Every structure is written in structure tokens, then in C-alpha cells.
Amino acid sequence: MSSTIMVGSGVNGLLLGALLSHEGDKVTVFEKNKAVGGRAILKEKDGYVIDNGLHVTRFGPLSAVAKVMDRMNRHVEYKKVGESFLIDHDGKTVLFPTRLGGMFKTGLFSFREKIKIVGLISKIKRGKFNHLMHLSLGDWMAQHNVTGGIRRYFELVSASLMVCPFVEKTSAGEMFRTLHKILNCNHSVEYPQQGWLPIFNGCIDEIKTNGDIKLNSKVDRVIVKDKKAIGVMVNGESFYADRVIINLPVQELFSVLSEEMFEADYVSLCKNLIPTSGVFIDIAIKKRISDIDGMIYTYAPKALGMITSNIAEGLTPENGQLLTMWYPTSLEDVIDPGMREKKLEELWGAIRRFFPDIDENIHWKREKALKIVDGAQINIHQTEDLRPAAKVPGIEQLFLVGDSIAAPGAGGDVGNESVLVTFEAITGKTL
Numbered sequence: 298m299s300s301t302i303m304v305g306s307g308v309n310g311l312l313l314g315a316l317l318s319h320e321g322d323k324v325t326v327f328e329k330n331k332a333v334g335g336r337a338i339l340k341e342k343d344g345y346v347i348d349n350g351l352h353v354t355r356f357g358p359l360s361a362v363a364k365v366m367d368r369m370n371r372h373v374e375y376k377k378v379g380e381s382f383l384i385d386h387d388g389k390t391v392l393f394p395t396r397l398g399g400m401f402k403t404g405l406f407s408f409r410e411k412i413k414i415v416g417l418i419s420k421i422k423r424g425k426f427n428h429l430m431h432l433s434l435g436d437w438m439a440q441h442n443v444t445g446g447i448r449r450y451f452e453l454v455s456a457s458l459m460v461c462p463f464v465e466k467t468s469a470g471e472m473f474r475t476l477h478k479i480l481n482c483n484h485s486v487e488y489p490q491q492g493w494l495p496i497f498n499g500c501i502d503e504i505k506t507n508g509d510i511k512l513n514s515k516v517d518r519v520i521v522k523d524k525k526a527i528g529v530m531v532n533g534e535s536f537y538a539d540r541v542i543i544n545l546p547v548q549e550l551f552s553v554l555s556e557e558m559f560e561a562d563y564v565s566l567c568k569n570l571i572p573t574s575g576v577f578i579d580i581a582i583k584k585r586i587s588d589i590d591g592m593i594y595t596y597a598p599k600a601l602g603m604i605t606s607n608i609a610e611g612l613t614p615e616n617g618q619l620l621t622m623w624y625p626t627s628l629e630d631v632i633d634p635g636m637r638e639k640k641l642e643e644l645w646g647a648i649r650r651f652f653p654d655i656d657e658n659i660h661w662k663r664e665k666a667l668k669i670v671d672g673a674q675i676n677i678h679q680t681e682d683l684r685p686a687a688k689v690p691g692i693e694q695l696f697l698v699g700d701s702i703a704a705p706g707a708g709g710d711v712g713n714e715s716v717l718v719t720f721e722a723i724t725g726k727t728l
């Protein structure tokens with residue numbers, strides 16, 4: 298039996314730890330906080346089980362999460378989201394198309410735009426996009442004379458699918474690659490039917506069959522000997538294993554490793570990787586206020602969210618609802634206290650436009666501004682090929698897993714897919 302130390306118990310550290318444990322490894326997870334989950338940590342209060350902001354999974358049963366859980370014989374049912382709605386720039390509510398058929402029904406596009414968008418979407422469904430990886434979505438739209446409703450649609454797809462509302466930054470190739478997959482596999486945004494709790498619990502059980510999860514255990518540094526990772530130091534104590542996997546966003550890598558061991562370019566790549574950032578508001582609602590079971594969008598601001606309890610079971614007490622709304626913005630905005638407040642105000646404005654009676658129905662609420670939502674913004678300088686690989690260069694038996702490394706997709710998918718990429722780098726096996 299080989300042994301693995303996992304530094305961090307984010308969702309991707311847990312998924313990979315559980316997968317390796319299932320394959321026979323003794324996995325020890327060290328987590329600095331008092332609970333597992335990292336950025337996807339769950340909160341339970343007064344019978345409401347709430348994600349840390351919205352945590353939808355693209356591709357549902359075909360996602361990396363589903364593949365890992367299936368491999369461990371812990372199948373997770375996913376539910377497709379229902380019809381989605383947008384409050385457009387002019388204040389009108391229209392259908393937000395998530396399938397080809399919706400393109401014809403929605404009031405978002407004029408008749409001419411409907412013809413054009415169907416043509417563009419058909420090309421994306423058939424196409425290959427490697428040559429567009431380093432072209433921004435903004436430049437691609439200018440080249441294709443994309444204006445009006447189609448421009449607003451792509452802007453919102455960029456904000457939601459890519460978690461990047463800045464079309465001048467988003468990689469057109471990466472976005473179309475994700476859209477291509479969605480269009481061809483017929484699975485888009487989905488949510489675990491019973492929420493995330495069974496996924497976390499399944500991973501914890503799997504890890505604990507052979508190994509352990511140590512909470513309140515901050516790794517001070519990874520022990521490297523003769524250019525090989527052999528263990529970690531935690532509170533002055535050494536723990537040894539055959540390999541070490543670091544589950545931190547790469548921006549934080551050198552909190553546990555010495556920069557001197559690496560080439561300057563690698564250090565700079567990791568430290569300067571731009572994450573996605575933004576503000577979100579979660580609301581535990583006292584009584585049922587809406588039946589919408591799809592995504593909800595506003596164009597100004599470019600915000601989105603969902604009533605998760607209309608999709609998943611058992612997340613609220615009887616008649617309660619859970620709403621989570623999210624407004625992606627820049628790291629600079631989140632760091633600046635004035636801008637942060639302004640963004641939160643704008644997000645409240647968006648919520649009240651959708652649900653005018655929300656204020657009198659709030660049981661409790663939570664507001665947060667986050668510097669790192671996803672580890673990597675998928676901009677033209679940070680496409681998959683340009684991010685750090687699963688294997689840490691120059692050090693044997695040292696690996697990374699998480700949403701800032703070279704793995705396919707966008708947003709949280711990158712992290713979930715990284716579980717498969719790192720698993721393959723370690724074991725040579727594919728799922």
C-alpha cells in the first residue's frame with residue numbers, strides 16, 4: 298500500500314484523496330481549518346444547508362465529480378436546471394436561452410439576431426477552437442460584428458460559464474470549447490439532487506477507510522529531501538508519505554514550499570495567476586416566494602443566481618427556500634472597500650428587481666466579497682496550456698490538485714477536472 302499526504306481538504310483535495318484511497322492508498326489529509334470543504338464549505342443553520350455561494354456543476358452526470366463518485370460506487374444523481382430568466386438592459390424579463398430551442402423563443406434577440414445566433418451556435422457545435430485560445434471574446438465579437446442581444450448573450454455567458462464578465466479578457470477558444478462540449482453532450486448546468494453534503498460525506502468515508510483527515514492542522518511546509526517530497530511539517534511534527542499533493546490555489550503554493558527550489562518563471566507564474574473574484578449574497582428565505590428552477594440573470598449588473606432549493610431536495614425546512622446570487626468582478630474591485638460596498642449594493646438591487654418582496658421574507662442572510670472564487674480566470678494569458686501542470690517541476694513525488702492548474706474547462710470545473718488529471722499523473726490510470 299503506498300501512502301499519500303494531501304495538503305488541504307477543499308472539494309478537489311477530498312475527491313482526489315478519496316479516489317486514491319479507493320484505489321488502495323493510505324491517504325492522510327491535513328486541513329488548517331476546523332472543517333473540510335475549503336471554498337466550497339457547506340454551512341448548516343436552522344435547517345438550511347447552504348453552499349458557499351452557488352455551486353452548480355457543468356455536465357452533471359458527465360462531470361469529473363460524477364465520474365469520481367461513480368468509480369467509488371457512490372453514484373450521485375444530478376438535476377438539470379429548468380428554464381432560466383434574464384432581466385435585460387431595458388428592465389424586461391426574457392427567457393435566457395440555455396438550449397438551441399430557447400434561441401427562437403426568447404425576447405432577447407430580434408428576428409435577424411435569432412437567425413445569426415443559431416448560425417453561430419451551430420458553428421460552435423461543429424467547430425474546433427485551438428486557433429482562438431489566445432483571442433479574446435471581445436475581439437472575436439468585433440471580428441464577427443456581434444452586437445445587440447447576441448452581444449449581451451455572449452457577455453452573460455462569459456460572466457456565468459467562464460466566471461469572467463470582462464469580454465476583452467475571456468479566451469474565446471476556451472469559452473467555445475466549453476460551449477461545444479455542452480452542445481454536444483446535452484448536459485449543461487446541473488445540481489446534485491441532494492446537494493453537496495452526500496458528496497463530501499462520501500469522500501470523507503472513503504478516505505477514512507484506509508487513512509485519516511486531520512483538522513486544525515496547518516501544514517507549515519512540505520519536507521523535500523534530495524529533490525523528492527517525503528512529507529510535511531505540522532505544528533513542529535513531521536509526517537512522512539510516499540508522495541505529497543498540494544490542494545492550495547497556486548497563488549498560495551509558496552506558503553508551504555520554499556521559492557528558492559524553483560525557477561523564477563515558475564514562481565512568477567504561480568504567484569501572479571489571476572483568479573476570478575466577486576461578491577455573493579446567500580439568503581435563507583422564510584416562505585416560498587418563487588417557483589423558478591433555472592438560473593436567474595440580470596444584465597445590469599451582470600449577476601446571476603439560483604434558488605437551489607427549487608432544484609435539490611432537503612436543503613431547507615418545509616416551505617423555506619434558499620436563494621444565492623453572485624456578481625463576478627475584478628480582484629481590484631473586491632480589494633477596494635468602496636467598490637466592494639458598491640458591488641454588494643448593486644447585487645441587492647438585482648435581487649430586489651427579481652423578488653420585490655424579498656426583504657420581508659429573509660430568515661437569515663450572508664454577504665461575502667471574495668478575492669479568490671476560482672483559482673484561475675480563463676483569460677487569453679491563462680488558458681489550460683499556460684497554467685502550472687499537475688506535477689511540480691524538479692521535485693519528485695510532489696503534485697498539485699485544484700482549480701488553478703492545467704486542466705480543462707472553466708471556473709470550478711478546472712478544479713474538478715484536475716482531480717482526473719492529477720490522478721492520471723500519479724497512477725497512469727484514466728477514468
Ligand SMILES: Cc1cc2nc3c(=O)[nH]c(=O)nc-3n(C[C@H](O)[C@H](O)[C@H](O)COP(=O)(O)OP(=O)(O)OC[C@H]3O[C@@H](n4cnc5c(N)ncnc54)[C@H](O)[C@@H]3O)c2cc1C
Pocket residue numbers: 304305306307308309310311327328329330333334335336337349350351352353354355514515516517544545546552553577667669670671672698699700701708709710712
Ligand atoms: C462563492 C463561490 C461560488 C462558486 N461557484 C461555483 C460553481 O457554481 N461551480 C463550481 O464548479 N465552482 C464554483 N466555485 C469554485 C469552487 O468553490 C472552487 O473551484 C473549489 O471549491 C476549489 O476547491 P479546491 O479543492 O481546488 O481548493 P480550496 O477550496 O481552496 O481548498 C484548499 C484547502 O486547503 C486548506 N489549506 C490552505 N492552506 C493550508 C495549509 N497550510 N495546511 C493545511 N490546509 C491548508 C484550505 O483551508 C482549504 O480547505 C465557487 C466558489 C465560490 C467561492
